[in-house]
Amino acid sequence: MGRYILRRLLQAIPVLLGATLLIYAIVFALPGDPIASMYGDKRAPENVVNAMREQYHLNDPFIVQYWHYISGAFQGNFGRTFAGVEVSSIIASKFQVTLNLAFTALVMEAVIGVGLGLYAALRRGRAQDTMVLASTLVLISVPTLVTGFVLQLLLGVKLKQSTGIEFFPISGVADGLHSYLLPAFVLAGTSIAYLTRLTRTSLAETLRADYIRTAVAKGMPRRRVVGRHALRNALIPLVTYLGADLGTLMGGAVITETIFNLPGIGQELFRSVYERQQPVVVGIVTLLVLVYILANLIVDLLYAVLDPRIRYE
Amino acid sequence: MSDTAAPRARHAKHAKSFSRPPSKPRSGSSRGGRTAGGAKPASLWSDAWQDLRRRPLFIASAVLIGVILLMAVAPGLFTSVDPYDASTCRLGDARQAPSALHWFGTDNQGCDTYARTVYGASNSLLVGLCTTVATVAVGGLLGLVAGFRGGLPDALLSRVTEVFFAIPSVLGALLILAVFRAGTVWTVTLALAVLAWPMTFRIMRAAVITAKSQDYVIAARALGASNRRIMFRHVLPNSMASVIVVATINLGVFIAAEAGLSFLGVGIQSPEISWGLMIADARPRFLEAASPLLFPAAFLSVTVLAFIMLGDAVRDALDPKLR
Numbered sequence: 032m033g034r035y036i037l038r039r040l041l042q043a044i045p046v047l048l049g050a051t052l053l054i055y056a057i058v059f060a061l062p063g064d065p066i067a068s069m070y071g072d073k074r075a076p077e078n079v080v081n082a083m084r085e086q087y088h089l090n091d092p093f094i095v096q097y098w099h100y101i102s103g104a105f106q107g108n109f110g111r112t113f114a115g116v117e118v119s120s121i122i123a124s125k126f127q128v129t130l131n132l133a134f135t136a137l138v139m140e141a142v143i144g145v146g147l148g149l150y151a152a153l154r155r156g157r158a159q160d161t162m163v164l165a166s167t168l169v170l171i172s173v174p175t176l177v178t179g180f181v182l183q184l185l186l187g188v189k190l191k192q193s194t195g196i197e198f199f200p201i202s203g204v205a206d207g208l209h210s211y212l213l214p215a216f217v218l219a220g221t222s223i224a225y226l227t228r229l230t231r232t233s234l235a236e237t238l239r240a241d242y243i244r245t246a247v248a249k250g251m252p253r254r255r256v257v258g259r260h261a262l263r264n265a266l267i268p269l270v271t272y273l274g275a276d277l278g279t280l281m282g283g284a285v286i287t288e289t290i291f292n293l294p295g296i297g298q299e300l301f302r303s304v305y306e307r308q309q310p311v312v313v314g315i316v317t318l319l320v321l322v323y324i325l326a327n328l329i330v331d332l333l334y335a336v337l338d339p340r341i342r343y344e
Numbered sequence: 345m346s347d348t349a350a351p352r353a354r355h356a357k358h359a360k361s362f363s364r365p366p367s368k369p370r371s372g373s374s375r376g377g378r379t380a381g382g383a384k385p386a387s388l389w390s391d392a393w394q395d396l397r398r399r400p401l402f403i404a405s406a407v408l409i410g411v412i413l414l415m416a417v418a419p420g421l422f423t424s425v426d427p428y429d430a431s432t433c434r435l436g437d438a439r440q441a442p443s444a445l446h447w448f449g450t451d452n453q454g455c456d457t458y459a460r461t462v463y464g465a466s467n468s469l470l471v472g473l474c475t476t477v478a479t480v481a482v483g484g485l486l487g488l489v490a491g492f493r494g495g496l497p498d499a500l501l502s503r504v505t506e507v508f509f510a511i512p513s514v515l516g517a518l519l520i521l522a523v524f525r526a527g528t529v530w531t532v533t534l535a536l537a538v539l540a541w542p543m544t545f546r547i548m549r550a551a552v553i554t555a556k557s558q559d560y561v562i563a564a565r566a567l568g569a570s571n572r573r574i575m576f577r578h579v580l581p582n583s584m585a586s587v588i589v590v591a592t593i594n595l596g597v598f599i600a601a602e603a604g605l606s607f608l609g610v611g612i613q614s615p616e617i618s619w620g621l622m623i624a625d626a627r628p629r630f631l632e633a634a635s636p637l638l639f640p641a642a643f644l645s646v647t648v649l650a651f652i653m654l655g656d657a658v659r660d661a662l663d664p665k666l667r
Contacts, residue, residue, distance in 0.1 A: 046503075046506050046510050047510075049504070049506075049507035050510045050511050053507065054516075054519065057519045057520060057523060058519065060523045061522055061523055062523070062525060168652065168653065168656070169649065171652055172596065172648045172649035172652050173645045173648070173649070174600035174603060174604065174644060174645065174648060175600075176600070176604050176607055176620065176623060176641070176644070177623075177641040177642075177644060177645050180627075180630065180638075181638070181641070184630070184631070184634060188631060278510075278512065279512070281512070282511075282512020282513065282514060283513075283514050285514055285515065285518070285608065286604050286607065289608065297514075297515070300518070301608065304518065304519060312519070316511065316515060316519075319511075319512050319515070320510045320511065323509075323510050323512075324510065
């Protein structure tokens with residue numbers, strides 16, 4: 032087990048290096064001078080420019096700059112912005128918001144997706160099944176951009192106007208978990224639909240297995256057959272999907288964050304791109320790549336828990 | 345005729361996974377025999393087509409896509425107002441509710457929302473189609489080579505795609521677009537294609553690996569067919585099915601992605617018209633006047649829905665296991 036984790040982490044290093052190099056190259060190619068932009072319309076004093084270019088290694092060739100960055104990052108130093116603020120402190124506060132959003136979305140996805148999929152699989156071929164399938168088709172097709180604004184208008188504004196009670200805050204994170212509910216649902220929308228379909232297919236397949244027939248023949252209650260035998264065996268593809276989706280949710284949160292004014296990493300990245308804050312941009316993307324790699328590793332380790340036949344050497 | 349042809353065709357398709365059916369002309373169906381020479385690889389497709397054109401899901405999506413395509417090619421058929429002509433907008437008429445004159449009302453600049461929505465179709469479809477073609481060409485070709493050759497090219501390309509998979513696509517596209525100061529249809533296409541080709545690559549590679557170990561490939565090799573002939577005559581046509589399904593669904597996804605990027609301000613720029621841009625423009629006054637936001641949003645959703653429905657229908661037709 033330990034060896035397996037070690038091997039997986041070693042395999043992740045080239046991916047991490049490749050991804051950061053790619054992002055660093057794109058950020059390097061961004062037009063505009065970060066130091067000049069700090070001074071706005073005024074001309075930056077020459078000695079300041081020279082000192083800062085020296086301090087931030089801006090005069091070095093691309094690959095040397097990348098080396099400075101990556102060797103610092105491996106020692107836990109993600110650099111400073113051109114205003115002198117630690118990148119890690121900026122990212123930490125923004126990261127919390129996106130992490131809250133993504134995890135709320137992931138929980139909603141798991142509960143609603145598996146629930147609906149279970150419901151559809153047990154009523155396969157009937158009207159309820161068709162209804163669920165049709166609604167997943169709609170949920171997949173309507174982009175986040177649209178569900179965000181429509182739900183903001185209907186559940187956030189109209190519902191408050193007609194009842195006088197604020198069910199869902201529509202902007203900011205001042206209300207704690209409560210303010211994440213609506214954005215998290217919007218963010219999870221497409222994933223809920225995919226997970227529902229996946230659960231339905233996976234469970235329908237498992238329900239046809241011999242051991243299910245045996246369990247039913249033994250007189251086991253239906254609840255137990257579905258819960259203990261069918262669902263557990265159907266779970267592997269679902270866990271794979273959920274694990275891979277955490278990265279997608281965090282990386283795709285920028286539109287949801289913009290609609291609901293959440294100060295997360297998507298918005299921070301957006302601003303940093305325009306202020307040419309290279310270390311912040313690369314730091315955020317590196318962090319997301321790490322989340323992706325770790326989530327996939329955890330998924331692989333969960334397989335052994337779900338299916339004892341799977342062993343890691 | 346179709347009643348007797350369908351079970352025969354279905355049967356032939358099942359047999360296909362074991363060996364290539366002998367080239368005897370199929371009686372009862374003149375459709376398969378018409379494409380002389382290429383008749384054997386075409387049988388899966390003509391069979392799928394027979395199945396497809398009876399599916400309500402396919403008919404509905406095809407009609408929708410037809411209307412949207414017409415809208416993109418000839419928007420003048422749908423509206424007499426030219427939204428690219430600024431004199432059609434009157435600031436005094438801003439944010440009017442839908443009326444007989446302005447079907448969808450007017451936006452913050454007093455422009456006709458209906459005309460703008462109709463004209464927005466072409467940029468969305470252009471991005472969707474070009475990105476799909478690019479990803480299928482690049483990802484498909486590399487996937488074919490990697491899957492067929494194996495070895496070093498496969499290992500290298502697979503590592504490269506792993507790197508791309510790890511990068512979050514919306515943020516990656518946002519970064520690439522920031523390099524070009526002003527987004528256009530072509531830069532958006534480039535940004536989306538750069539991040540999306542690895543998916544096509546993986547699907548193609550997996551399909552090619554499955555196809556190349558089939559009996560008919562071994563038979564062709566035993567008969568002395570060259571690598572190139574096996575690759576393009578046998579492996580490629582039998583690996584295209586899943587790529588086409590994913591490409592159709594992705595076409596809708598790319599259209600949604602374009603709207604998202606344009607909404608964020610890095611995609612298509614004004615004065616060009618894009619649904620995402622219209623949504624961004626309507627946003628500041630959204631709670632007073634929802635129609636300039638909701639109508640482009642509805643068109644966007646229906647367009648994406650049409651392509652995803654088409655993809656679902658094509659998959660059901662091409663994959664006999666799901667029947």
